[in-house]
Amino acid sequence: MLIQSLAVFCGSKNGNNELFATHTKELGALMAQHHIALVYGGGSVGIMGIIADSVMQNGGKVVGIIPQILVNQERQHKNITELLVVEDMHIRKRKMYDLADAAIILPGGFGTLDELFEMVTWNQLSIHDKQIFLLNSDGFYDHLIAHIYKMKEEGFLYQEAFDRITVLNEPKELIEYFNPMGSGGQI
Secondary structure, three states: OOOOEEEEEOOOOOOOOHHHHHHHHHHHHHHHHOOOEEEEOOEOOHHHHHHHHHHHHOOOOEEEEEEHHHHHOOOEOOOOOEEEEEOOHHHHHHHHHHHOOEEEEOOOOHHHHHHHHHHHHHHHOOOOOOEEEEEOHHHOOHHHHHHHHHHHHOOOOOOOHHHOEEEEOOHHHHHHHHOHHHOOOOO
16 A cells, blocks of 8 residues: 555643653654655644654645634634635544545544544544554553453454554554565645
């Protein structure tokens, strides 16, 4: 699969661990260097703002999708390639899925988990077949990964979840998925 655009789901806060911001900056630089467009929630704060800034600072393309309610709160990023304002959060998520070839989940809160599980569910239901990556910075998602194994063990999953989710510990591990077999990804 050739990845030309990547949806990044992440927190609108920075979190307490400096590695979250460091990994986010590294990911943004890698995306720009490999001509992978960022599709994200359009915010200017937290890890969301960091990923957009990093891609832009490294010469990449950034498409933000933000619901009107957050524009009303003045949380939109004003220095990105393109900002799409949509009616609500549901339309935002659907538009992000539609514009991206794959998705990566960075540290975040309830909204980030909602986006992860909706993508996995839609993937399972064959609404899409996009690869999902989970950046497990400093073990942030260790408990969630263990819980997914527990759901499988207890018979609640229809298939192996980690056929659909690839866990990464460092942003650079994503590079091998950008342009498989040397194909040049252009936006």
